[in-house]
Amino acid sequence: MGRYVLRRFGLAAITLVLLSMIVFLISSVLPGSVGRAILGPFADPQSVALVNEQLGLGGPLWERYFDWVGGAITLDFGDSYQYRGAPVTDFLWDALWRSAKLALLTLLLVVPLAVAGGAMAALRQGRTTDRVISLAGLTLAVTPEFVTGVVLIAVFAVGLGWFPASVPATFSSPFDELRAMVLPAVSLVAVLFGYIARMARAGTLEALAADYTRTATLKGLAWGSVLRRHVLRNALLPTIAVVATQAGYLLGGLLVTETLFNYPGIGRLVYTAAKGRDIPMMMGGVITVGAVFMLLTLLADVLSAWLNPRIRLGTARD
Amino acid sequence: MSALVAPQAPAIDSKKTVRRELLHELLRSKAFLIGSAIVLTWVVCAIFRDFIVTFDPTDDNPFQQHRQPLTDQFLLGTDRLGRDVFSRVVGGARVILLIAPAATIIGTVLGVLLGLVMGYYRGVVDDVLGRLIEALLALPVILVALLALVSIGTGTLIVTFVIGLLFAPVIARTIRAAVLVERDLDYVRAAQLRGERGPYVMLVEILPNVVGPIIVEFTVRLGYAIFTLAGLSFLGFGSQPPSPDWGLMIAEERAVISAGIWWPSIFPAIAIASLVIGVILIADAIQAAFDR
Amino acid sequence: MSATDHALELDDLRLAYRVRGVDREVLRGVSLRVAPGEAYGLVGESGCGKSTAAYAIMRYLPGNGRITGGHVRIAGRDVTTLSGEELRALRARTVSMVYQDPGQALNPTIRVGPQVAEAFTVLGASRSEANDRALQMLRKVQIADPARVLHRYPHQLSGGMQQRVVIAMALASDPTLLILDEPTTGLDATVEAEVLDLVRTLRSEYGTTVLFISHNLGVIRKMCDRVGVLYAGKLVEEGPAERVFHDPRHPYTVGLLRCIPRRGAKKTARLDTIRGFLPLLGADLPTCVFVDRCGLADERCRTVEPPMIDLGDHATRCHHHERAQELPREEAAATPPAAATGDQPVLRLRNVSKTFRLAGHDVHALVDVSLDLRPGETVGLVGESGSGKTTLARAILGIHAPDDGGGIELDGAPIGATFAERSRAQVSAIQIVFQNPDSALNRRHAVRRIIGRALKKLAGLDGAEAERRILALTEAVRLTPRHLDMRPSQLSGGLKQRVAIARAFAGDPRVVVCDEPTSALDVSVQAAILNLLADLQRDRGVSYVFISHDLGVVRYLSDRIAVLYLGRLMEVGDAESVFSGPHHPYTEALLSAVPSIDGELTTRIRLEGEIPSATDPPAGCVFHTRCPRRLASGICETAEPPLVEVAPGRQMRCHIPLEELRALQGEG
Amino acid sequence: GSDSNDGGPGSTAAGEAQTNAGTIGAGTTEAPVKAGGTLRIAGIKPSTASANADPVAINDGGGIGITSQVGQFLCVSAGDLSLKPSLASEWTSNADATEWTFTLNPAAKFSDGSPVTAADVVATIERLVNPDNASNALSAFNTGNLGPGGTTAVDAGTVKFTLSAPMGSFPYIVSSDNYNAIILPASVTDTTQFGPDKIVASGPWMIETFDPVIGVTFIPNPNYWGTPVSFEKQILSFFPDTASEVQAFQGGQVDAIVTFSVQQGQALLSDPNTTVIELKAATHRQVHLRCDKGPFADKRVRQALAMSLDRAAIIQGLFQGRASIGNDSPFAPVFPTTDPSVPQREIDLDAAKALMAEAGVTEITTEIHTWQNEEMPDYAALIKTAAEQLGVTLDIQVRDDYYEKYWLPGDAAPGSDIGITDYGHRGVPNVYLNAALKSPDKGGVWNASQFANATYDGLVDEYAGNPDIQGQKATAKKIQELLLDETPIIFSYFYNYLSATTTKVTGIETTAMGHFYTEGGSFTE
Ligand SMILES: Nc1ncnc2c1ncn2[C@@H]1O[C@H](COP(=O)(O)OP(=O)(O)OP(=O)(O)O)[C@@H](O)[C@H]1O
Ligand SMILES: Nc1ncnc2c1ncn2[C@@H]1O[C@H](COP(=O)(O)OP(=O)(O)OP(=O)(O)O)[C@@H](O)[C@H]1O
Ligand SMILES: [Mg+2]
């Protein structure tokens, strides 16, 4: 198990380095002048040249990359271009924390719902309940989040006025904050529900068809205990991995949702940084998203490995 | 070890009947029928656009009757420039049904080749490419697409290529898994044992056996291509105005939903959702048919 | 007889699976009775409905399965009408079941202890009581160190131990009826023998009624008092085991028995087969179910359904039961002349070792194997699972390069370690027939293409010449040109294996490695393939390295036998002398584990413990940890015996002199 | 503040004619006011340059929205385009308008209690005119002919600006029109962290918290020298676009929107609970046509294209009429110096086609570039449609890197044959006349159409140097006619500047540049 975790960590580290290279390459071909991007269209050419010089945008690519990596190892992603002088990390942690809160709320809502829904669909396989849950999940999962979001805003924020349409700068109470996060969270729940429910359904079906379930049933166990002790336990293993993967995506991926609801999370941070040619911010954000994603995947792997004695204890025989 | 395998008696099915069997399976699936009906509707819209639309989807009738609600003349109302929403929604089908399949084909071809090479050769090739793919997959596709588009600029062609390239790793991963299973089968060994070279084994021996996963993967990715392209258009990284692009239409008109002007944005939203759902329903049914 | 007298009674049981909207009949009215305390064996080819019958008894059917008629009574109670709760109670207390693949039957995420204890808690035991009784039960099934096993996860146990755990759970409720569905299929012969011994012991102890399902006639004979032969969902013959095996009265039973290589049979005598195939699921069979495959069938058989004819204690469903044993042979009985074997070895392995380097440890899969193979000769390779048979085969083929220091010679000249380093002639000279014909053939290629491509690559043939050779090969493997345009999915397992054989023979090989070529096939098909291999050897003078678990098959086909244990050759010798003894203690144990349909009772030589790991083989003689004849002197624990020639053409790796072995085994 | 208005002979403010500042909708309420409360304002997320609210760097409404709360100018360019005193109580110039003297209001204090002195003004202005500071105000001061060293303190309360050339409307250059020019204490040397460091200034509000991503909270300046504010707190939240602002406003999360567009703010225009503040302004879009090369080098083609546009319809369609028609010169109707007698260019397809024929052009295919901002892509679509009738095919390219690549032709930038650029409001048209249209080597630093015309350059110098409004008007007529003929840039419309508050808020004043003055505002009961 220790070896396994170590190995996975090593691989994740390599992947992260590769990711940083890819992103660095992409960002190094960003068009136009950074100085122009910072100072805006009407700035004097003289000023633009000055800023370009200040930012030290010279030197060969690999040299700049190693400079960057040197900092990144100590979690110093340099100073932001757009928030001149301010360290990128100040923004990153705030945005990450906010995204994490949103992600957490989303997961708290979606996981129990989707797992229960998926398991229920599996138990009623082929019947109406299954059809309804599967179809609804599928439909929600493939409906772009901005479509769901727009509808949610129109109905619950503008129409009924139950929840804010966007996230204000400050909150008078944690309750207010929670209320503001409901709509973005729900639009994310809609997207995730289908994935997780599908996974839970497949896992449950597999466990239901497994020989050990047959053993348990033929042992004369009550159906309830068969489900609890034998089916669900094994069915949830693959679901854990999906949840973690989706959590990773939540943090960075749903920049569309964050933009739509004006939620200052890390997705929007990267998006605005990219549009504003704020390369340090963009690099920092992308690497953070990637690292968090990998960490969560790793965690999920380790967790499912730990829950799965075959991996935890190693295979005694082959 | 000796697990007994049922000696299926010389089955009656020939090559043709295998396909017919699959088709029958699909035609019996409600999901497939509904999905096909939806997709077909949009395909018809795309192909016969000029016979269906009542106005030129791009630029007829500006300002004459902007933001008109639904009437007999304007079936789905008009938008802020007085353009017929119905015509634009119908015209939008052509936009998406050109670029989404194109992007998916690029991704599938690349992904399949990559998956074959990785799965077949394993070893260093697989490790290196695998890490690269892992690295790319650590970020949501839409985020990477955005970075790429910001760097190299937008445009239909570029977006198509970027999405294709970004889908390749995902597809490669699936195909690789299928190839890994195949390459451990004895027929591959038998081919190697008579001195076949790598490309022959991959393309002639293995490829035909992973057609199932490829078809499934293609349809699933097609659904997500539509999804992603719409998202990019919504963020302003897709087709250029005045192209009747659904994502763009929603982005342009979403602000006025609250003013009660819902038709210019809700209809494209329904269009996107229905097309993606249609494609995914088909993908689901195909997968189920292959799994059986 | 009143119904309550039977532990189990099936009364015209009919069952159908719904496939693509159509009900397909699987059980076509099965009636049988099992008396309390009796062991009843159910045999039949794969797919004839054995497992279906077992699950019908438990009323545990897949969603598309439905009992369409008849009754199942267990101790007089009709299972088909029980309520859910009654059914649960019945499963908990009265019937238990053990099935194939124990590894899958145990929940991988729960420790063995709680899983066994569950069987007691459903009976109302408290938790601690259940734990105690679980421990007792594990002792009963003779698991070594049961207290520790309780805390293990299933995957940490060997297959044999897993099956013991499953049996322990099954016997927990002291059931009146125990159903065993192929409980040993998939286990090694040595392990199988132990499990069967255990079942016998427990049965005599508990007096449980047993329904034993197997396709292996030897196992059934060993385990059962009575047998029923199932064919296409119908019981075609039933009676006391001895009578059914000695005086079969149904052509199907007769055919089945003829397919099996009997002790003493050699490849020079051809085996018989059963023509045709099992009818398709749900096929319309209005009269005798076997009529299409029967050599005795006449007009009556085609028009009148034979009833179950009572022959006193023995019953058969055949109009011609008196003539059953006169069933004409399907294969020409003519004894083909033996192939000439040359003296100069065609293939020579010199000190071949193979070490797999896994993360952290080395697996010594082959250690210093030297072996000669003469032209036209078959060397049978036997050994338990994991002993290195496949690894040896792969080393010969050049799939695995052997470790440095060893080498392979073809016709006296060394050849490349891997196939990539061999010339085309060398590659063509050594070919293989795989175990599983399903995966050995490309599902997407037609037979013509499969064979044609092999001809092109191995024989360098193209065009008309290739076409001619394709037809010749097709004929040689008893396929018809009609088959050439089919794809594997359209062929049965036996036909597929013929295609695979044709492919292997495309380049006129000198040596063909057969890695369990028949273990995936039913006995009737197996017989045909064995005949084919023998014919080809005779006609072409090819040499075989023949690997099989089935010692009967190996004995039938082989001229010489090599016994592998932990990657080492323990014994090599002439087939007859290896089988007749004296044997290496390991060979002795292997032989004694085989249940035979001839019913000769040999004393079981039990192997202690489990096969050690190839990563960390024991010091001294690698077999000493399990050897029943281990010397008291302690030399076995310290010194590894060399492989020495103990008699002309006979090598053995044992500290015990041959004479002493002869004496020991003679008196046993 | 002081009541004195229009100090000096060169003052250009003319409050009477074009005043249209005011409110529309149901908002003109006389309800009793209520002191206190937190005012929540929605603003667009500041641009990259404005992110830290550095007064030297800010370049957009987002930045102005912050600095105008905490800082003050020498004078204010009001909604009606008149100049009003602020830190300076009066200003005068010498006869040829090359020397301007400003008298500071002695009551003016910074929020730390220290008085605003001439030294502070000199330090602030010198920082802005210094080319080494990458100041966003450089072009403005270039237009105003003020360079480094031109600002001097006469005494503690008097500042003198010495110009390199006459500039009749110079006070606008140091007014709120030049939004970078808020006066900071001389002790401030580095303004780059203005927001985060909460640097002291003289306005009614002080920064309490500053988050460049989320927004800014303000508390009242205890040492404010003007009328104390009524609100007890003010929160400015940043939004990525108008659509989100409108949603937040409708959902009740904010009380005011700094500015919104007709297109995106449709819902507000008809909402009875909303007060819409509307100002006529000079805000516009320039459709530049390359004069030096390419398909539009022939002025007849340019004229034809300009003639193909149905401006009335455009204004109706894009702004529901809330805009003034443009006549292809920067002289917006709102400017007092604009001569309305110059005939308006109308749609005339026949004449346009005739011009094309005369120029011998039958078919043109090129790209029209712009960026994703408000109605600009739509405007491009309309131009495309109109142009098609003349055989001109325009492929629309909405690009993020418009300014880097397609606006001005340069070393690495191809520029564009035709493009659409957004220009903000100014109190006087001088910047438009100079930067956008003067020959590139004569100060036309934003000359996207590469228009070079010596007569024009001369006329603009004459216009700028003339301190008298009637004299300016005469020159303006010549400029208008010249530009109408040459048509280097199409000016179709100047749209009105819209802000919104809920009806519960009164007394807010805005400028079309993005200043949002809450000093006199309060909640109603
Ligand atoms: N759920 C099912 N649906 C449809 N057909 C089934 C189902 N289960 C089994 N069958 C088919 O029913 C037939 C009998 O199956 P069964 O498992 O009872 O055979 P068996 O005699 O136990 O064979 P084996 O020796 O391979 O275990 C086979 O042809 C099998 O393919
Ligand atoms: N590729 C491999 N990597 C590591 N170990 C291997 C590999 N192949 C075989 N082994 C190990 O080598 C030993 C011999 O395996 P081999 O497959 O030759 O046994 P076998 O006699 O053919 O068994 P079976 O009867 O189960 O087919 C086993 O311990 C096995 O685990
Ligand atoms: Mg079975």
Ligand SMILES: [Mg+2]
């Ligand atoms: Mg093997």
